[in-house]
Amino acid sequence: MSVTDQHGNIFSIFNDLLKADYGIWLWEPYTEQLYFNSHYLTMLGYSNAEFPYNIATWKALLHPDDANNIVPMQFKIIGSAEYGESFDTRFRMKTKNGDYMWVLSRGFVVCRDEHGKAIRLAGIHIDTDTSEAIVNKLAIQHERMRFALDTARDGLWDWSPATGEVYFSPRYVEMCGYQPEEFPQRVESWIERVHPDDIEATVTKQLEFVNNPEMGDTFECVYRFLAADGSYKWILGRGKVTRRDAEGKAIRIVGLHTDITELRNTQESLAHLINHDTLTGLYSRFYFDEKSRQLKEKHYPLSIIYGDMDGLKLINDNLGHATGDTLLKTAASLILQGTRGSDIVARTGGDEFTLLLLNCSGNAANLILERIQAAIDIYNTTPDVLPVFISFGLVCANENNTSVNKLVSQADKNMMNTKLKNHPENLAIIRAWIEKRLGSEIDIADTRLAQVHSSS
Structure with missing residues (x-):
């Protein structure tokens, strides 16, 4: 800014x-x-x-x-x-x-x-x-x-804490859709409409400000405020003490009330776009990297699961990217079925998924991986369904002495060992599914796996 x-x-x-x-x-x-x-x-x-x-x-x-x-x-x-x-x-x-x-x-x-x-x-x-x-x-x-x-007109308020008298300007009342008779000129009209989660940071703080001159004579706060239609608007509230008594308590405070809902929504939308993969709804590579940089000792033991899909390129090349997108979204949904709410599940590449599991031992991570695999296996038993196959690799660190990049690299290697065992069979199933829809045979080429074969 x-x-x-x-x-x-x-x-x-x-x-x-x-x-x-x-x-x-x-x-x-x-x-x-x-x-x-x-x-x-x-x-x-x-x-x-x-x-x-x-x-x-x-x-x-x-x-x-x-x-x-x-x-x-x-x-x-x-x-x-x-x-x-x-x-x-x-x-x-x-x-x-x-x-x-x-x-x-x-x-x-x-x-x-x-x-x-x-x-x-x-x-x-x-x-x-x-x-x-x-x-x-x-x-x-x-x-x-x-x-x-x-376009950002403000509402004016004028409050005398000692007497309880308060004045809300017509614009203040109109801003949130109220009629004058629905918004009496008393401080409770404001307090009752502050979102419960914002009471501590807004109402309590403001009352402390009234009674304590050491907090200064001006304040600013951002909070949610109940509108007449039942929704919550984001409000920027500002105030200034114009007079205090001999004991330092505020006698009169005046301030402004600004609706910043549109701005807040725009900021949240942008943050969501940055932090999430638009196709699958999982976290983005950017978010994964940011969380990785913020790791502390308290987050350990830390486990990472690295997953790579089988057959996405084959689907895209023969049935189009719309079908490939469906495959990715289905895979993301199945992965989420096996994870905890606190787990960071990100799409970190075209057909790659990385799970950052905080406070998760190797044994606990294995249970999560088993749940994910079970969800995939159950899904694949549905007749004629678009087959989903993901090869996974797991690594766990008990102490904060190895970079996340190195842990991801090790999980990737572990994943490739699994892929070498299962890939031929998985690819054959995917190929058969595609050929059934096309009515003709197709060629298979998996460059990455070929490179692994040649180097091993």
Whole structure:
């Protein structure tokens, strides 16, 4: 992500825009938070750690002669739409070396509350030495950002923990499909709809934040929230304590509630595509390798089963890849019947399967392999079924002193020993099955097995 880790969540929705080589800012007046992408800070010479993310720090960097004009203008726009929804202004900002830089700031109101006050503003920040051509190009990017941000309107909430008074804006209520009468203005309306699995990280943490000033005055959390239609939406919640009492307990907190369901679903879909084989639904080679790199001593004894199918190339060459795909999916299903829920079963090659069995002794792995083979044997007894034959090799390591790659290599060798014994008979059955469908004889060529024969 191109923004800071500290405040990256809010910008993740607009990640493609934030990779830009110009400054982007986003300001939330209610929480007083001000966010920047990395180029904004680079332009002024600051690092992430040197630039606190709040509006007061930003104001302190304005040239005194400009602050008297810029700040009142911006607060007028925040207060009412009658002063406009956008601004285009030039002013000087203090850089890290103490000099002042002239910048062009183009900003706009993303959304307002029901009283007309701006909840969020966003814009771009450009060095005025930038050429006019680039400025014009950035104007187009500015409109793209405005559109993207405009589609992510937020709900406002305002809570007084001491009295129990709470306010949810109409947008907050509408966001999850509720009518005002279905969502009373009380904090329980929120708590009751937080997913049970997220209560600890969200509700409990937020109550601690209320009572403990050492936790700071701002927070962010991502959680699931029950919508009116019974589904759960992913919500990005942010809040800021505006006042604490003498004992440090929060008197008032204001915040924003953003629906990030589409973003979350997109991320999960991409993660699933990366981590799973699209044909069989098993784990991918990438996922297998990642899990292999993460192994710890606590995962041992560790067993690996390596499987290689018989006859896939023969099926593909004579009946087409659609039939070959059916064979692979059937094989994957049969393998899963014999494994434990915790086992990592991956398709690591065209016709190759590798099983990573954590906390599994050699004896336990042998039982798993027996169950898999039994499932395959039972399947193959069905009359006229597409035959499935897989040769397996097993290896076990009791201690973390051998690389997974070496263990897989040994399991592969053990598999080939099994394949040499069973392959001719298996291939003959597959050949007969194919010829029955084609009504003619076919040639058999298995290059890999021929190489093993020649080297043994």
